[in-house]
Amino acid sequence: MFDPAALAVNPAVDIDQKKESDLEVTNSLSETLVDRLNHYKNELLTGLGEVDEYKLLCNQFPELHTKLQSKYNEVREKNxxxxxxxKAVENLISIKH
Structure with a gap:
């Protein structure tokens, strides 16, 4: 026998499920942004170490200055x-909170 009540939607359940789903998406997005931020910061630290090393090498071996200058410039641009x-990811994280 057909029961129309069986098709009725409980709005409170739907709202709770939507809130839970939205929270999961927000948490996932936050985790992704923090992971990306940490990755960029690690890359930057590596680049800063590379820049420092190029400076030391240029001071130690002035004859290599011309050869090392282009590498130094590339790393600084990447940094x-x-x-x-x-900055962009940090701004987005601050907006999300």
Missing amino acids: SKLLGSI
């Missing part, structure tokens, strides 16, 4: 881009 990425 600048990473700083921009870090």
Whole structure:
């Protein structure tokens, strides 16, 4: 026998399920952003170490200055881009909280 009550939707359950689903998405997004931020920061630290090493090498071996300058410039440019990425992700994280 057909029971129309069986098809009735309990709005409270739907709202709770939606809230739980939204919370899961928010948590997942936050975790993803924090992971990305940490990745960028680690890359930046590596790049800063590389820049410092190029400076030391140039001081120690001045004859290599010309050869090392382009590598130094590339790393500095990459570090600048990473700083921009870090700032963007940090801004998004602060908006989400």
